[in-house]
Amino acid sequence: MDEDISFRKVELTDFDGIFELWNTVPETKRALNPVDDSFEGFSRYVNRNPSTCFVALCNEKIIATILAGHDGRRGIVHHLCVNPEFQRKGIAGTLVKMAETALKNEGIQKAFGLVFKDNDKANSFWQKLGYTARTNLNYRNKSLNENIPQGE
Numbered sequence: 001m002d003e004d005i006s007f008r009k010v011e012l013t014d015f016d017g018i019f020e021l022w023n024t025v026p027e028t029k030r031a032l033n034p035v036d037d038s039f040e041g042f043s044r045y046v047n048r049n050p051s052t053c054f055v056a057l058c059n060e061k062i063i064a065t066i067l068a069g070h071d072g073r074r075g076i077v078h079h080l081c082v083n084p085e086f087q088r089k090g091i092a093g094t095l096v097k098m099a100e101t102a103l104k105n106e107g108i109q110k111a112f113g114l115v116f117k118d119n120d121k122a123n124s125f126w127q128k129l130g131y132t133a134r135t136n137l138n139y140r141n142k143s144l145n146e147n148i149p150q151g152e
Contacts, residue, residue, distance in 0.1 A: 005091065007098060010046055010053035010065065015039050017062035018055065021081055027119050028081040033148045045069060045078070052102040056082075056091050064091045068099035068111070075103040075111030080122075096129055114139065 010018070022028045022037070035041055046053055049069030056064035064082040068075060077099060082092050103111055113131065115122045123133070143150045 004058050005063070005086075005089075006057050007054055007094060008057070009051065010055050010067070012043055012046060014055055014062060014065075015042050018042070018065050021062055021065060021083060022079065025081050025084065027116070027122060028079060030116070031079070035145050035148050051106070052099055054095050054098050054102075056086075056095060058086065064095060066092075066095040066099050068103060070103055070106060070108045070111075073108075075100075075108040077111060077113035080113070092125060093129065 019037070019039075019042075022032060036045075045067060049067070052068040052070070052075075054066050054068075055062050063086045066080045067078040069078070070076065077096070080092055080095060082095075100111065112134075113126060115126060117123075127133075141151050
């Protein structure tokens with residue numbers, strides 16, 4: 001991994017850089033919605049999960065991020081995203097380990113993430129990290145806000 005890459009917890013002032021990153025990666029951009037991924041939604045999430053969200057920086061520019069949190073029982077990974085120029089350098093794996101450690105430190109024993117079925121690269125990545133695909137569950141979704149699409 002490049003020596004210029006550093007990691008730290010997410011700060012609210014990181015939103016613009018994170019939002020820019022999310023919008024430059026098509027696989028992440030398609031998962032965004034205008035409410036939860038606004039500054040207000042981001043702030044609510046980070047304030048609720050201040051020790052489990054991280055960024056990677058290169059020369060002070062955000063090049064990767066992971067938002068992870070929990071409900072007191074299960075952990076969830078949201079928006080693991082790495083700038084394509086920095087992929088395949090171990091950054092995503094480092095962020096996942098940091099988030100898993102932070103979740104364990106908060107008493108969380110199991111975590112999950114959501115990946116689009118057709119995102120082969122991401123599904124392969126998560127499988128290599130030991131995350132298994134659950135075939136005995138259906139993911140059900142209901143938008144409680146008319147500004148958030150229901151999804152497929």
